[in-house]
Amino acid sequence: AAVPTQSGSLTYTGQAQxxxxxxxxxxxxxxxxxxxxxxxxxxxxxxxxxxxxxxxxGGTGAKEAVWNIGRVTISTVPSQAGTLTYTGxxxxxxxxxxxxxxxxxxxxxxxxxxxxxQAAFTPTSNYCWSxxxxxxxxxxxxxxxxxxxxxxxxxxLTLTNAAKTGSITVxxxxxxxxxxx
Numbered sequence: 001a002a003v004p005t006q007s008g009s010l011t012y013t014g015q016a017q018x019x020x021x022x023x024x025x026x027x028x029x030x031x032x033x034x035x036x037x038x039x040x041x042x043x044x045x046x047x048x049x050x051x052x053x054x055x056x057x058g059g060t061g062a063k064e065a066v067w068n069i070g071r072v073t074i075s076t077v078p079s080q081a082g083t084l085t086y087t088g089x090x091x092x093x094x095x096x097x098x099x100x101x102x103x104x105x106x107x108x109x110x111x112x113x114x115x116x117x118q119a120a121f122t123p124t125s126n127y128c129w130s131x132x133x134x135x136x137x138x139x140x141x142x143x144x145x146x147x148x149x150x151x152x153x154x155x156x157l158t159l160t161n162a163a164k165t166g167s168i169t170v171x172x173x174x175x176x177x178x179x180x181x
Contacts, residue, residue, distance in 0.1 A: 001028055002056055003047055006067040012040040012126040019067040028053045032062065040071045040126045071128040074102055078121055080141040086114040088173065093119075093141045102127045107138065114145040146173065 004021040018036040024047070033045035046062040054060050078098040084091050092110040098121070107120035120136040128134050150172035157166045170178055 001025070001049065001053060003063045003065050004029070005065065009070060010068070011070045012038075012072050014038065014126075017069060021065075033064070037069060040069045042066050042068050071123070071126055071132075071134070072102075073130055073132075074123060074127050075130055077129070077137045078103075078139060080139070084141075084143045086112075086143055086146040088112070091143060095119075106136065108141075111143055114143050116140050116142050149173070150178070 002023055004024040007020040007022045010017050010019060016036045016038045021031075024031070028050055029047045030050060031045055031047055034043040035045055037043045044064050044066050046064055048062040049055060049060050055063065076097040078095040081094040081096040084093060090110045090112045095105075098105065101124065103121045103123050105119060105121060108117035109119055111117045118138050118140055120138050122136040123129060123134050129137065150170055153169045153171070157168055159166060168180075170180075172178070
């Protein structure tokens with residue numbers, strides 16, 4: 001007999017699966033090893049000829065055969081859901097198409113200042129991106145600038161010959177320069 005080979009393909013389902021075998025006859029070969037598995041990847045079984053049989057090369061010892069469970073394809077890379085605006089506090093975006101069972105989130109996952117940040121999504125061991133890629137996909141997300149606002153106290157100031165100076169107090173968020181004329 002020749003060493004059996006996996007018949008067809010299996011894809012991760014979250015449940016234990018067993019392959020079917022090309023060239024396997026239970027009367028002629030005893031199967032051992034990892035005959036069923038849940039997770040994607042390579043798995044190994046052994047085949048040993050029964051008492052009255054041998055391999056094509058004359059041997060009677062166990063031989064290994066590798067079988068596979070394929071990863072499930074993630075078709076859509078996550079993206080920022082909704083908008084964020086600067087508040088002065090740390091913020092994290094909400095993500096469309098993100099499933100923590102299928103991928104891990106890394107990179108810049110929170111930010112405080114207005115600007116563009118980059119998060120990274122990496123498939124977990126049972127998943128892959130379209131085309132089979134298992135590397136991280138970088139996704140930009142944004143914290144927008146807050147609308148400018150300020151208050152003046154007093155709202156106006158009249159200068160005269162007797163009162164040639166005065167002051168107006170300006171209150172506003174942020175730390176940029178303010179000029180007046």
